[in-house]
Amino acid sequence: MKKILLLSGMMTALSIHAQFSVTIQAPEGFKENDAILYTLNGSKDIIVTKEQKKNNIWTFKYPKAYSGMMKAYFPNTNSAVSFISENKNVNIKLDADGSKVKDIIYLDDANILMSSIQELSQKKEVILPALSQIKEYYKDNTDFGKALKVEIGRLTGSDIAEASKFPFVSYYNTNYNKYLSTENTKKVSQDDIVNFIDKSNDMLETSSLLRPILVAYLNNGGNTNVTASVDKLLDRLKVETPRGQTVLSELIDIFDVYDMSEFKSKYLTLAKGLKCTITDRLASTLKSNANVELGAVFPNYKFQSAVNTTAKSIHDVKADKKIIIFWSSTCSHCENELPQLLAKYKELQAKNVQVIGLSLDVDKSSYTSKIAAFPWINDSELKGWNSSYSETYNVHATPTYFILDANNKIISKPEHVGNVLEYFNAK
Template identity: 25%
Template sequence: MKNKIQFLIILLLLNIGIYSQSIVFSINNTNSKTASLYSLSGERLSFIDSITASSTGQFSFTNENLHTGFYRLSFDKHKAITFLNDGNDIEITADADNIAESLQSVNSKSNKLYYEFVNLNKDYKTKSELLQLILSRYPKNDDYYDLTKQKLNELQYDYLKFVNGKSQKDPESFIARYIKSSQLPVVSNDLQTEEQLEYLKKHSLDNVNFNDDELINTDCFTNKSIEYLTYFRNPQLPLALLEKEFEKAVDTLLTKASVNIFVYQHVADYLVDGFKKFGFDNVVDYIIENYVVKDDLCLDEQTENSLQNRINQSKLLSIGSKAPNIILPDEKGNEVNLANIKSNRILLIFYASWCPHCKDLLPAIHKLYKEKKSFEVVAVSLDEKKEDWIKFISDNKLDWINISDLKGWESKAGQDYYIYATPTMFMLDSELNIISKPMNLEELKKE
């Protein structure tokens, strides 16, 4: 029989008199001897402290510096409880074997309201999507259609009654502000499917207060961002067009978030990190060039470090700037000086023989090169083995200027141009000024 362990966390948030905030977790069916406390910001957790059980099975510590926001108590390796801290005493009970169903707030009205809201959102989302699906399949003259529509109207009415009632009762409270900004959008079921989608694109962010930077310490802005992006997701679109759709969503999100610099940076960081994880590189570059660099945003250190070459390339090698000179040997060992190439336009392309996209793109560029004859090509290989480089040139009959120092990512040319991915292209004029940075063949064709 597992012991019942009471997690007692005493946090000193107000240094007034002898008052100390008490946060207590009573958790059944756990043998944990330690628990860890984290603060939450979007999807990121920051470790605060660990607590060791006392002889009575209590976990306690004091801290005067905890901000208002969401926190997470972690125990039993992969189990956790998220709670809201607004400076008031908190007592929460749960069963470790079934946290979601057993979670209760004993004396914290804010946390009780938070858990009610979380459960209501899940219930509303599931039921409303099911009812909308039924309405889309049934003929309008069917009795069941009218019944379903009535049920959906009732569901929407009850949801809005809860949200409006709780957010308006004490509108300045942290939980009320969270509920108002985090509420799910409610769309009239009189609209057709396409009309509903357009409505969501235009109005689903209407209730989000992007000027409330305290909500950074919750999941509000990240949840609303991912929710908004789903309205632009279309699996039937090719990658290039899908990325263009996401760029539209990004414009709306970051324009709205720009009213508050802290929220702006928070949302930009989340979007960059998310699109990077899912391989939408063009969207990442779009955000960096049009928002991060343009407005000099400070991203999270972890995100910024992983994207430093991207940021530097966008900032230091922007259109109109002078490109670094390159002096490297060609495939025959002859030295090539980029500055000495006589051409009004030079396409500088960084690639590697092992790069899947390069295997498709370079032959296509070569065909365009032969057809247009309006620019010279200098292809810088990031290969490390000469035989791989030479074979790629031979197989694809690349009779343009091929150069490499065979140092891979450590290539000086690659570092001077802050290359973070292949292929990467720069169109230069005769003075090595950057004219454009084509992202793909279609953009290159417009040159």
């Protein structure tokens, strides 16, 4: 299967425009030197470039036209700043305490407006219902009643007129309200969603709306009609097209996240069988899944600061079998399952089975405290879902288990700790 780099039609058509810049100012004490700029394709962050701080400022030059969501990630402090681009300069100021970002101050008009709309939307969902109930107990001619009326009017108002000056802000909020707002989702049919996905401009891929709209689409069709719903959508989009392949990739990931293995297998097989050129987006999904297929050699991982071992990598660990666990100290299922594995650890050791835990933690103290109870090999990048694990090993949830043989081939992918123990007759 051949892979090529594909630029969207809008990117190509508008590339003659002058580049824009993203400027992020940090206070003097912010303990970070590097920053990585990302754009978005569906639900996947795409690395653009990496810059170093100069005079407490990061400046990214973006050479092409781009309207949509962006992110700057600070790897050493594991913090991130999200913002939008209207294909114009972006200016952001950080308020930080040491390595911790306390506040994000948007200085350009598009991000100021987007932030304001997002804040208003949250208040509508949380505060407006309560205010509407309280209003029933106060007359409109009282001071408090008048104040309530003003605030309810403000929260039920709309910034759409101002948003119309900004194409991406308008696109995002119009379509979020239409397809994802609880007030409107019941009014939208599957045909409406299919038409929108088919006819939308390229901002669909950069908006972060695609995956939630696909989930809404599947829910709209019901659990008994998943195949019919997906086939209807893919028939319209055509999987030979960039959008069809992005949607196919997103659907495969959705089925993975929701443990819908039958549907994941069906559409992953479809993706593998494509004879046309494929996009980077779909290629990454295929590679991530191929890495962890039964019988595949588990991709090696060089330990960062592993404990309970002198081995330098997963492949350096010598054992007849290895149990790989992707987990987190904040994961409630891990809290329940890992003690069960701990209770059988000596029995597993006697069978020359080694356990390797790779944590998707962020907080070092929480991670360190938790692994004190786990005598097996433990390591973490301390980058949460920004770690390399999620893409390399197709990890969408914790805990995720793999069992490897002595040659590091994947011989089982248990769903739960009970399946792990059953595999080794350790229940």
